[in-house]
Amino acid sequence: MGRIALNGVTKSFGVTEVIPPLDLVIEDGEFTVFVGPSGCGKSTLLRLIAGLEDTTSGRIEIDGVDATGTPPAKRGLAMVFQSYALYPHMSVRRNIAFPLRMAGLDRAEIDRRVTEAASALNLTDHLDRRPGQLSGGQRQRVAIGRAIVREPAAFLFDEPLSNLDAALRVGMRIEISELHGRLATTMIYVTHDQVEAMTMADRIVVLRAGLIEQVGSPLELYREPRNLFVAGFIGSPRMNFIDGASAREHGAATIGVRPEHIEIDPDGPWEGRIGIGEHLGSDTFLRVHDTGLADTLTVRAGGEVGLKTGARARFRPMPDKIHRFDEGGARIG
Amino acid sequence: MARSITPRRKILTTAAAWAVGILIFFPIYWTILTSFKTEAQAINDPPLFLFFDWTLENYSVVQERSDYMRFLWNSLIVAGGSTLLGILVAVPAAWSMAFVPSRRTKDVLLWMLSTKMLPAVGVLYPISLIFVRFGLLDTRAGLIAVLMLVNLPIIVWMLYTYFKEIPGEILEAARMDGAGLKEEILHVLTPMAVPGIASTILLNVILAWNEAFWTLNLTAAKAAPLTAFIASYSSPEGLFFAKLSAASTMAIAPILILGWFSQKQLVRGLTFGAVK
Numbered sequence: 001m002g003r004i005a006l007n008g009v010t011k012s013f014g015v016t017e018v019i020p021p022l023d024l025v026i027e028d029g030e031f032t033v034f035v036g037p038s039g040c041g042k043s044t045l046l047r048l049i050a051g052l053e054d055t056t057s058g059r060i061e062i063d064g065v066d067a068t069g070t071p072p073a074k075r076g077l078a079m080v081f082q083s084y085a086l087y088p089h090m091s092v093r094r095n096i097a098f099p100l101r102m103a104g105l106d107r108a109e110i111d112r113r114v115t116e117a118a119s120a121l122n123l124t125d126h127l128d129r130r131p132g133q134l135s136g137g138q139r140q141r142v143a144i145g146r147a148i149v150r151e152p153a154a155f156l157f158d159e160p161l162s163n164l165d166a167a168l169r170v171g172m173r174i175e176i177s178e179l180h181g182r183l184a185t186t187m188i189y190v191t192h193d194q195v196e197a198m199t200m201a202d203r204i205v206v207l208r209a210g211l212i213e214q215v216g217s218p219l220e221l222y223r224e225p226r227n228l229f230v231a232g233f234i235g236s237p238r239m240n241f242i243d244g245a246s247a248r249e250h251g252a253a254t255i256g257v258r259p260e261h262i263e264i265d266p267d268g269p270w271e272g273r274i275g276i277g278e279h280l281g282s283d284t285f286l287r288v289h290d291t292g293l294a295d296t297l298t299v300r301a302g303g304e305v306g307l308k309t310g311a312r313a314r315f316r317p318m319p320d321k322i323h324r325f326d327e328g329g330a331r332i333g
Numbered sequence: 334m335a336r337s338i339t340p341r342r343k344i345l346t347t348a349a350a351w352a353v354g355i356l357i358f359f360p361i362y363w364t365i366l367t368s369f370k371t372e373a374q375a376i377n378d379p380p381l382f383l384f385f386d387w388t389l390e391n392y393s394v395v396q397e398r399s400d401y402m403r404f405l406w407n408s409l410i411v412a413g414g415s416t417l418l419g420i421l422v423a424v425p426a427a428w429s430m431a432f433v434p435s436r437r438t439k440d441v442l443l444w445m446l447s448t449k450m451l452p453a454v455g456v457l458y459p460i461s462l463i464f465v466r467f468g469l470l471d472t473r474a475g476l477i478a479v480l481m482l483v484n485l486p487i488i489v490w491m492l493y494t495y496f497k498e499i500p501g502e503i504l505e506a507a508r509m510d511g512a513g514l515k516e517e518i519l520h521v522l523t524p525m526a527v528p529g530i531a532s533t534i535l536l537n538v539i540l541a542w543n544e545a546f547w548t549l550n551l552t553a554a555k556a557a558p559l560t561a562f563i564a565s566y567s568s569p570e571g572l573f574f575a576k577l578s579a580a581s582t583m584a585i586a587p588i589l590i591l592g593w594f595s596q597k598q599l600v601r602g603l604t605f606g607a608v609k
Contacts, residue, residue: 052505072508085506089524098520102511146510 001063002154002186003028004049009058011044011210018044019210021058026154026188026203028063031180033189035197035233036207042190043158045207049188050156051075062153073102078147079156082163084139086131092118092142093127099150117145137168144179154186161196173199194234198222206230228329231256237285237300239323242293252324252332259285259298261321264305268316272297274307288315361585367578368392375574391579399562401583408558408587410473411548412541415480416534419488422481424530427492428518432501442493445486453483453546464551471553479551480541488537495529496522528598535595542588559584 004026011019018041026032034042047053049060051072060068067075078099086095096117100110118124121141131139140160147155157176161169177200180187191197197204198218206213206221206229214226218234225231231239239256247255262270272291277284284305288297299315307313324332366382367375374385395401430438460479461470469475499522507521523530545560552561563584566577592599 050509052508072505073511073513077509079506079509081502081506083500083502085500085502087503087507087521087525098507098512099510102516146506150511 001028002026002152003061003063004154004186004188005059005061006049007059007061009045009048009060010056011041011048011053012056017210019048022210022212024205024212024215026186028186029184031177031187031189031200031202032205033191033197033201033203034205034207035191035194036213037233038192039209040207041210042192042207044210046156046158046188046190050077050079076153077156078150078152078154079158080140080143080147080160082159084131084143084163086139086142086146088131091128091130092123092134092145095131095142096123096145096149099146103150113149114145117149120148121145136164137172140164140172141175144176148179148183152185154188157187157189159191160189161191162193176200195236198234204234206233224331225256225323226331228254228256228325231323231325231331237298240294240297244293246293247324250322250324253327254325254329256323256325257317257321259300261318262297262299263316263318264299264301264307264313265316266314268314270297270315270317271312272315274309274311274313277305277307277309279303288313291315361589364578364581364585367575368582370575372573372575375578391575392583395566395576395579395583399565401562404557404559404562404584405587407473407556408542408560408584411476411480411556411558412538414473414477415484415541416488416537418477419481419485419537420492420530420534423485423488423492423533426489427496428522430489430493431496431499432504442490445489449486457550460547461551470551471556473556475551476548476556476558479547480544483544483547484537484540487540488533491533491536492526492529495526495533498529499525532598535591535599539588539592 006022006024008021008023009019010017010021022045034045036042044053048055051067051070055068058068059066062075062077087098090098093114096114097110100113105113114127115124118127121144123138123141123145126134126138126142131142134142140163143160160176161172164172173196176187176189180200189196189200201218203215204218204221205215208229214221214230216224221230221234225234225239228241232241235258237259239258240262241254241256243254247253270291270293272288275287275289275296277286280303282303284301284303286299286301286305286307288299289295291297297315301307326332368391369387369389370377370381370385371388371390374381377385430442464470464475467475469478503525504517504521507517512520542558543560545564548558548560549564552558563577563580566573566580
């Protein structure tokens with residue numbers, strides 16, 4: 001079981017309030033991702049749940065029990081750190097066994113669980129090596145192994161993939177998702193990478209300056225961002241924002257259209273000059289200038305679009321995919 | 334930026350390094366050499382470098398006149414005891430400064446270090462009074478206490494620097510893994526800090542071994558360590574260079590051997606933290 005509830009949790013460092021009063025419930029078995037730009041308080045929030053930081057006020061409940069003052073060792077949570085934080089002086093086997101030794105399990109049971117975790121994570125051949133002799137991906141798997149052997153109430157991941165190269169990151173992303181599918185344990189995952197958030201989460205919590213901007217499933221956030229910040233943060237490449245007259249036509253202060261919701265159409269209402277084209281093979285992202293709408297519009301075109309840099313073209317936004325925002329940046333309708 | 338090393342440059346730097354090394358080692362070499370000369374040869378002009386009648390006479394005279402083993406034993410106890418006591422006090426202090434710093438931690442560290450800038454003679458009188466009052470004059474316990482206090486700032490600073498190098502996340506991981514404070518220090522921090530603790534111990538033994546001001550001023554006969562042993566050959570009967578040299582050689586031999594065998598550890602320990 002691993003239901004985590006935060007009630008009016010705040011955190012200040014000296015006079016600086018990092019987390020203003022915050023309420024959030026993470027249901028048992030859910031994969032929740034905290035996402036936001038650096039300094040938004042997502043890691044602090046995770047560390048508050050872990051018990052590595054003390055709350056300034058408010059209550060943290062784990063499975064209905066008040067854990068606000070409980071030391072990290074007694075919360076029954078496991079954490080995977082960005083730097084892996086393996087014990088450099090211990091072999092892989094002893095690293096994975098460490099939490100079980102601390103829990104006072106007998107040797108046979110420790111051996112059984114370590115062997116099991118190692119084979120699940122493809123680490124069997126490396127059990128007697130030191131962390132220093134492993135690659136980044138293997139180290140991260142050891143860190144995950146150390147977390148899963150204790151069968152915790154919830155897993156906390158603090159940007160676990162940021163130290164890996166791009167190819168490995170995709171692979172580990174899938175491994176962690178599969179792990180969640182297999183264990184069905186609550187997982188809280190902190191990242192600044194919205195692609196990780198979109199691909200892994202059951203539910204995303206978007207944070208800015210310690211405030212929750214929106215909570216929802218990846219598609220909810222993509223389809224109905226509650227404000228300009230979420231609209232700009234979720235989706236890649238970023239949503240195009242247009243204000244001024246074109247926005248007022250739609251009865252909004254700002255309208256937003258995602259690159260994938262703009263079509264090339266000789267009869268379209270928007271016109272501009274093609275700038276740089278980013279060819280990904282399957283798609284091409286065109287930067288369009290001189291539209292009179294915004295500095296640059298990003299438009300997704302097919303993989304082998306025939307438009308050259310400098311050419312002029314006309315575009316049409318899909319009418320039902322236009323997001324409208326008021327002066328304060330909040331979603332209309 | 335990489336700088337190319339030409340053969341000429343290499344020869345020059347090697348020669349310079351040897352020159353400095355020889356310059357630093359010369360007094361020790363001269364002392365050892367003189368200890369094998371007769372008193373007349375010791376003050377011969379021009380100085381004799383290699384070609385003289387090598388003799389062990391000085392060593393037997395020194396051994397006859399004073400009980401080397403007793404001084405050695407005192408040195409061992411005082412250097413070892415003050416170091417162990419210092420480590421026991423300094424590990425928790427350095428741990429708290431490195432991992433749970435407060436706003437005043439930096440000030441406390443600097444203040445501790447500033448006590449090393451005070452001339453020792455400035456507190457000789459009060460400390461002597463305390464020693465007289467508590468019956469500590471010429472006792473090993475008294476010396477252990479004083480040397481521990483004198484070297485404590487250095488021990489704390491060194492340990493603090495080593496502990497700072499240990500990533501806090503690893504200790505946090507231990508906490509998440511269910512380790513209490515005791516397990517954290519025992520199973521994670523200490524094993525990771527062993528090289529640092531070892532070089533701190535080594536350096537401190539050397540400092541305590543060589544300390545002359547307090548050991549000479551606070552001892553007479555019973556607790557006198559090797560520094561007093563050397564000093565006893567420098568004044569009362571006029572200067573006897575060869576015997577003084579023999580006494581000095583005997584006094585520095587143990588620490589020289591210790592330093593020789595641990596030089597790698599010492600160099601690593603002292604540059605640790607300087608190079609990331």
